[in-house]
Amino acid sequence: MGYETVEQVRIGKYVELVLSAADEDKAREQVDRICDRLLANPVIENYRFDLTESVDTGVAR
Amino acid sequence: MKFGVVVFPGSNCDRDVAYVTRDLLQQPTRMVWHESTDISDLDVVVIPGGFSYGDYLRCGAIARFSPIMRSVVEHARQGKFVLGICNGFQILTEVGLLPGTLVRNRDLHFICARVPVKVERTDLPWTQAYVTGQIITLPIAHGEGRYYASLDILKQLEDHNQVLFRYEAPNLNGSTNSIAGICNQQGNVFGMMPHPERASDPMLGSTDGMGLFKGLLEGVGAIA
Numbered sequence: 140m141g142y143e144t145v146e147q148v149r150i151g152k153y154v155e156l157v158l159s160a161a162d163e164d165k166a167r168e169q170v171d172r173i174c175d176r177l178l179a180n181p182v183i184e185n186y187r188f189d190l191t192e193s194v195d196t197g198v199a200r
Numbered sequence: 201m202k203f204g205v206v207v208f209p210g211s212n213c214d215r216d217v218a219y220v221t222r223d224l225l226q227q228p229t230r231m232v233w234h235e236s237t238d239i240s241d242l243d244v245v246v247i248p249g250g251f252s253y254g255d256y257l258r259c260g261a262i263a264r265f266s267p268i269m270r271s272v273v274e275h276a277r278q279g280k281f282v283l284g285i286c287n288g289f290q291i292l293t294e295v296g297l298l299p300g301t302l303v304r305n306r307d308l309h310f311i312c313a314r315v316p317v318k319v320e321r322t323d324l325p326w327t328q329a330y331v332t333g334q335i336i337t338l339p340i341a342h343g344e345g346r347y348y349a350s351l352d353i354l355k356q357l358e359d360h361n362q363v364l365f366r367y368e369a370p371n372l373n374g375s376t377n378s379i380a381g382i383c384n385q386q387g388n389v390f391g392m393m394p395h396p397e398r399a400s401d402p403m404l405g406s407t408d409g410m411g412l413f414k415g416l417l418e419g420v421g422a423i424a
Contacts, residue, residue: 177265182349
């Protein structure tokens with residue numbers, strides 16, 4: 140393709156979760172645990188996540 | 201000696217294992233559905249090969265949360281025997297009964313072949329029917345079979361002689377230290393990528409895998 144500017148490539152997984160939690164700390168704690176135990180294998184993978192408050196999840200509350 | 205073979209949705213070598221233990225070796229064997237939890241009657245639990253839960257997310261990542269796995273961990277904790285073959289090995293690493301993990305083969309494609317495997321140690325039931333240093337030929341069939349662990353873990357494995365099977369050249373999948381099968385430090389949990397159950401009936405062309413089951417029968421039978 141001629142893109143000689145490409146120097147490195149990394150491939151990873153991108154996961155979006157909609158989560159209900161009392162506050163941001165609780166959400167952070169849960170997501171961290173879910174990543175550590177299931178979504179990533181810490182033996183070979185690193186993970187990081189961002190939290191965004193969701194106004195409309197489409198879920199009845 | 202009583203065998204149990206765990207069946208997950210997507211397991212596909214379960215009946216091959218039962219064929220060896222029940223039909224060829226005449227040992228009581230039952231299939232254990234992954235939702236059941238009582239395995240107190242079993243001496244040896246086998247986690248067979250296949251594609252549990254379609255290998256979604258990572259091989260073994262979902263299966264390790266099945267209800268049966270808590271019982272398997274407890275079974276191992278009691279010092280009883282657990283064998284993981286192929287996908288079973290991957291599940292044992294995911295659940296933490298064995299260290300390290302299995303990643304994509306070095307050349308990124310599925311490998312189906314018969315490969316030479318060296319028996320490293322023979323003082324455990326798993327391998328006692330072989331001779332130390334013996335080269336046997338076993339079938340492999342996997343896309344994610346390259347053993348990987350950190351240098352610290354590798355050193356521990358080697359220091360404690362936990363590598364029971366090692367690929368002879370060529371190390372097709374690129375496993376670190378050519379690792380084909382490892383046990384835990386206690387020696388009662390063993391995981392391997394090659395398929396001994398596919399090399400046990402003479403009709404299939406090789407019986408090099410039968411030694412593993414026979415060794416278990418003699419070794420564990422003597423303890424149980």
